[in-house]
Amino acid sequence: MHKTSYLVIIIYILFSFEGECQDLHLKIYGETEAETAIIDSLQYLKKHNDFVSIKSEVDSLQNRLFKIGYIENNIKEIIKINDSSFHSRLSLKRKFNTIYIHYNNSVTDKSTLSLISDNVFDNYFELEFYTIGDALNQINSIITQKGYPFSKLYLSDIIVNNKQKLTANLVIETKEKQRTINSIEIKGYEKFPRSYLKHYLKIKPNQTFNLDRVRNRTKLLNDLNFANQIKSPEVLFSKDSTTLYLYLEKAKSNNFDGFLGFGTNEETNNLEFDGYLNLNLTNNLNFGETFKLLYKSDENDQKTFKTDITLPYLFKSPVGIDLQLQIFKKDSSFTTVNQFTKLHYQINSKHKIFAGIVNSESNNLLNQNTSASIIDYKTSYYSFAYEYLNPQNTSRLFPIKSRLYLESNFGTRKLTNESQKQSQFTIDAFKIFNLNLKNSIYTRVNSSILNSDTYLENELFRFGGITSIRGFEENSLFSSLYGLINTEYRYQLSNSIYIHSITDVAYFENKVSNTKEKLFGYGFGFGLLTKAGLFRFNYANGKLENQKFRLSNSKIHISLTTNF
Known part of the structure; x- marks a missing residue:
């Protein structure tokens, strides 16, 4: 007996639960088949849990009809057909495609309204209703x-005039x-250089x-x-x-960069080292200034010293100045x-x-001038440059x-007995193509050309x-x-x-030695961001176009960039 009672109770509960949770179906009609087709095109929700949801959906549909121009639509009825079906009927009436809005031309000018309407007149403009x-x-x-951040804007006196046109007044309250x-x-950073507010952020x-x-x-x-x-600003x-x-x-903006390279000397078969130090100090005086110092020494007994100072927004003006000094020494042959x-x-x-002046002076260090291509000279150029920089924070x-x-650069090279017009052009560009969060491709193009009637060895580009x-x-390489x-393909x-691959291709001409060469470099590397900075390792093998690969031509480069 007890088992039978429990079974009856369970069946009752299950069937009651099913009845309470059954879906209610809504169908909305128009006054005509055409109106019903318009209503169906709005794709209203047809399945609901209760009558409150049905009423809310009908109201929502009314609002959507209003926005597309059926401003006179109204609900005729919502009736229950059976326990699971409800029907509603709407009367759409007229659709207004255009509204004519009158405005006060002393408050709103025609140029502003022309941004939103193709038909703007002296005291009204037209808009498509939607x-x-x-x-x-x-x-x-x-x-x-x-x-006017607290202004109010709305339409008032919305009426249908005698010409059956929908009109309204535009009201702007300031x-x-x-x-x-x-x-x-x-x-936070009270000493932030305020010139950047005016000229950088404007x-x-x-x-x-x-x-x-x-x-x-x-x-x-x-x-x-x-x-x-x-x-965010407040x-x-x-x-x-x-x-x-x-x-x-204030962010850490100073960095120290250096690398150590080593390879085998082809003549002595001994292991030789080369490297450089690169110091970059930024905004230590809270002026936005930059100071760079580079010292490089390599296995070819070449030494480079370079210092660069950038002072932005001088005297609170939008103009800054760049000053640079570079000294290059080639063994005991010459200095530039x-x-x-x-x-x-x-x-x-x-x-x-950029716009400015570039001066160069080179001196022959040889006691006896065994090379007719190394001669004392001076150059003076007018320089013009452009830089585009796109960060990814x-x-x-x-x-x-x-x-x-x-x-x-355009200017003149002066020798002891003559002067000659010259020009130089340089492009240096790179871009990272981000394929996804882990994969990217790095591509760089770098090129320079010196135009002159004659060429000297000590004025050539070095790369x-x-x-x-x-x-x-x-x-x-001199060119x-x-x-x-x-x-580089980076992962x-x-x-x-x-980690990344290395694929480099180059072409150069040397008018002094009358040579032309194609160069190739292949290898791999990796980068590791540590507490000390970015550690980079590169292994690359270089060859000429008609030269076979030799492991002895391989170079290993190690560098560390530290921010402080």
Whole structure:
């Protein structure tokens, strides 16, 4: 008896639960088959759990019909057909495709309205009905950009006139005066160079307040290597002033870079070492300045000393200055001293242009001039350059996504008894193609050309090594024209480790020795981000076009870049 009672109770509960959870079906009709087809095209929800959901869906459909022009639609009925079916009937009535909106031309100008409508007249404009929401939002955004963040905008007196046209009045309420940025407060990194606010971010006091523009411009702070934005900007509105607050922190922007290379000398078969030290100090004086120092010595008994100073936004102007001194010594053959002074103008965060003067002087060190191609000379060039820099802040391993540098120099080379017109052109560009989060391809193009009637050995370009074509000795190749392509396929094992291939191709001409060569470099490497910095290892083998591969031509390069 008890078992039978329990069974009855269980069956009752199961069937009751099923009844309470059954789906309710909704079908909505129009007054005509055409209206029903329009309703069905809006793809309303037909299955529901309860009557409240059905009523909400009918109301939602009414609202969607209103937005596409059926502003007179109304619900005729919602009736229950049976326990699981409900029918509703809507009357759509007329559809209005166009609305004629009257405006006050002393408050809103025609140029603003022309951005949202092709038909703007002296006191009204036309809109397609379904675009009303987006159009009003766009007008409101334009008004906000003009310094009225608390303005109100809406349509009033929406009627159908005697000509059966839908008309309305545009109402814009700006109850306060135009807002401007009265002051800018920096929190966290109070000594941040304020010239960067005015010329880099292009935000300054007495500027018309536009919050969207401020947010977009302050994101550029993360492109600076010496400062980061730690919090979105905030604004304090008072009755008579507007104060902008920026939250910044000073970043580690100094770095020390060096590498050690070694290979076998083909003549002595002895192991030889080469390397360089590269020091880069940035913003230590809180001025945004940069100081670079490079010293390089290689197995060809060549020494390079280079120092570079960049001072941005001199005297709070948009113009900065670059100063450079470079000394190169080739064993006991010659020395060359290059000096340049360039002014630069930062167009925006990614683009910069340069103009200046480059002077060079080379001296023959040989006691007896055994080479007619090494002669004392002086050159003076007018220099023009352009730089594009595109960072990618999301990657610690590869913080720069692409770079383009173009430079042209025009001037005169002076010898003891003659002078000669010359020109130089240089391009250096690279780009990282991110295939996905782990795979990427790095491609670099570097080329320089010297145009002259005659050429000297001590004025030729020098390339080769880890920063140009890998697998060759540092600065072992002299040319009057060269072009090279570096490629790497990179695979990130983690956020701090990557491995890569090396495929380098180069072509160069030497007008002094009348030679032309094609060069190839192949190898592999890896990078490891440690607490000390980025450690890189490269193994590459270089060869000429008609030369067989030899392991003795291989070069191993090790470098460490430390930020502090």
